[in-house]
Amino acid sequence: MQIKCEDRERIFRDGSAEQWAGLELHAASCLACAKELQAWKSLSVAAQELRDDQESPALWPRIESALAQQAQQSALHKPWLERLSFWRSAPSVWQTALAGALVLLLALTAGYLYVHRHPAPGPTETYNPLLRDSKVAEVERAERDYMQAIDKLAAEAKPQIDTPDSPLMANYREKLVMLDGAIDELRMHAGQNPSNAHLRYQLLSMYQEKQATLQEVLETKP
Amino acid sequence: MGSVGLTLPWEHRISPVAREGTFRVQPAEREAQGNPAGRTPEDAALAAACRAGDLHAYERLYRLQGARMRNLARNLLGTHSDAEDAVQETFLKVQRSISTFRGQSSFVTWTFRILVNTCHDLRRSRTRRKEFVPDEREDAAMPAEPRAPGGHPSLKLALERAIATLTQQQRSVFLLYEVEGFHHAEIAAMLEITETASKNTLFQAKKNLRQTLEAPRSSQAGGA
Numbered sequence: 001m002q003i004k005c006e007d008r009e010r011i012f013r014d015g016s017a018e019q020w021a022g023l024e025l026h027a028a029s030c031l032a033c034a035k036e037l038q039a040w041k042s043l044s045v046a047a048q049e050l051r052d053d054q055e056s057p058a059l060w061p062r063i064e065s066a067l068a069q070q071a072q073q074s075a076l077h078k079p080w081l082e083r084l085s086f087w088r089s090a091p092s093v094w095q096t097a098l099a100g101a102l103v104l105l106l107a108l109t110a111g112y113l114y115v116h117r118h119p120a121p122g123p124t125e126t127y128n129p130l131l132r133d134s135k136v137a138e139v140e141r142a143e144r145d146y147m148q149a150i151d152k153l154a155a156e157a158k159p160q161i162d163t164p165d166s167p168l169m170a171n172y173r174e175k176l177v178m179l180d181g182a183i184d185e186l187r188m189h190a191g192q193n194p195s196n197a198h199l200r201y202q203l204l205s206m207y208q209e210k211q212a213t214l215q216e217v218l219e220t221k222p
Numbered sequence: 223m224g225s226v227g228l229t230l231p232w233e234h235r236i237s238p239v240a241r242e243g244t245f246r247v248q249p250a251e252r253e254a255q256g257n258p259a260g261r262t263p264e265d266a267a268l269a270a271a272c273r274a275g276d277l278h279a280y281e282r283l284y285r286l287q288g289a290r291m292r293n294l295a296r297n298l299l300g301t302h303s304d305a306e307d308a309v310q311e312t313f314l315k316v317q318r319s320i321s322t323f324r325g326q327s328s329f330v331t332w333t334f335r336i337l338v339n340t341c342h343d344l345r346r347s348r349t350r351r352k353e354f355v356p357d358e359r360e361d362a363a364m365p366a367e368p369r370a371p372g373g374h375p376s377l378k379l380a381l382e383r384a385i386a387t388l389t390q391q392q393r394s395v396f397l398l399y400e401v402e403g404f405h406h407a408e409i410a411a412m413l414e415i416t417e418t419a420s421k422n423t424l425f426q427a428k429k430n431l432r433q434t435l436e437a438p439r440s441s442q443a444g445g446a
Contacts (some may be wrong), residue, residue: 009425012425012428013421013422013425014418014421014425039432040428040432043400043428043431043432044400046377046381047381047396047397047400047401048401049377049378049381050293050297050378050381050382050385050397050401051293051401052292052293052296053289053293054302056292056302056306059288059292059306059309059310060281060284060288062306062310063280063284063309063310063313064277064280064281066310066313066314067277067280067313067314067317068277070314070317070318071275071277071317074318
C-alpha cells in the first residue's frame with residue numbers, strides 16, 4: 001500500500017492494520033513522518049504509566065458489606081408488584097393462564113357481590129331532612145295535639161301572665177311573647193316547607209321551651 | 223520507570239519496553255481479536271447471577287474488573303480514596319438497577335458506563351464543594367508537580383496534568399482506550415456516542431496531549 005505524508009493523520013484517526021503497516025514503511029524513508037509516528041506511539045506507551053496495579057485488599061469486603069446491607073434493605077421495602085417479578089421469566093403460556101384466571105376470579109367476585117348485595121337503607125333508618133308526605137301528615141297531627149295541650153296549659157297560666165305581680169312574672173311574660181313570636185315564624189316557614197324536618201325539630205324545641213316556661217309560671221302560683 | 227531521562231524530549235523518556243499484555247499502539251490490533259462487543263456467554267451468565275442477587279457473582283465481577291475499575295476511577299478522580307468510593311458506589315448502583323439491564327451491551331460495558339457516570343458525578347460534586355476556593359482550577363485536584371531543579375517532572379505526573387486539561391469526553395475516551403484497553407465499540411456503548419465519535423475524540427485528545435506535553439520543553443529551550 002502506497003502511503004503519503006498527507007495520509008498520516010487520517011491513519012492516526014481511523015487507520016486499518018494494513019494502513020498502519022504502510023505508514024511504518026513510509027516512515028522508514030520520511031523523517032517527518034517517522035518523528036510524528038514515534039510521538040504518536042509514545043503517547044500510547046506513556047499511557048501505560050497510568051496503570052496502577054496497587055492492591056486494595058480492604059475494598060472488596062467493604063463493597064460486599066454494603067451490597068449485603070442494600071440487598072437486605074431492598075428486600076424489606078420491596079413493593080408487592082416486584083415480588084411477583086419471577087413471573088416475568090415464566091413461559092408466556094403460564095403468564096396468559098394466570099392473567100385469565102385472575103380475570104375470571106375478578107368477574108366471579110363481582111358477580112357474587114352484585115347478586116348478594118344488601119338493599120339500600122330505607123328512609124326510616126337514616127336521618128332524612130326531607131320527610132315524606134305521609135310522615136308530614138303524621139307530624140302535623142302530633143303537633144296539633146301537642147299545641148292543644150300547651151294551649152290548655154297557657155289558659156291555666158293566663159291570669160298570672162296577664163297581670164304580673166312580680167318582676168319574675170314579667171320576665172316570664174316577656175319570654176312567652178318572644179317564644180310565641182318565634183313559634184309563629186317557624187310555623188310559617190314550616191308551612192312553606194312542610195317536608196323540612198329541621199324546621200320541625202326547631203319548632204318542637206320551641207314548644208318544649210314554651211311548655212317548660214308555662215309549667216314554671218304555674219309552679220310560682222301564690 | 224528506569225529509563226526516564228530528564229534532558230530528553232518527553233517521548234524519549236518512555237520505556238521502550240511496554241508492560242506485558244498492555245501495550246497498545248495500533249487500533250486495529252484488538253478489534254481483530256474475539257468478540258468486539260464483549261457479549262460472551264460468561265458475561266451473560268455473570269449478569270444473570272447478579273440479577274438473581276448472588277453476592278458471589280458480584281465478587282467475581284470485582285475479581286475480573288475491580289482493578290481496572292479502580293484504575294480508571296483513580297485516573298478520572300485523582301485520588302485512591304475517591305476512586306474506591308466511586309467503585310463501591312458503582313457496585314451498589316449495579317445491584318439497584320440490574321433489573322433494567324437488557325443486554326444491549328455487555329454487562330461489563332454497562333458496569334463501566336455506570337462507573338464513568340459515577341466518577342463524573344463525584345467530580346462535579348467535588349468541584350461544587352470547592353467552588354468558593356479562590357483560583358480553583360479543574361486540574362487542581364491532581365497532585366502538585368514535583369520538579370527536579372532545572373529538570374522535567376516525572377512522566378506520569380506530567381501526563382496526569384496534561385490529561386486534566388482535556389475535556390471530560392476526551393479524558394474518558396483516552397483513559398478507556400489507551401490505559402484500560404477497551405476498543406471503540408465498547409467505549410461508544412459506555413459513553414453513548416458513536417464509534418466514529420470515539421475515534422475522533424481519541425485523535426483530538428492525543429493531539430492536545432502532545433501539544434501540552436511538548437510546550438514546557440519548547441518554552442524551556444527558548445528561555446535557555
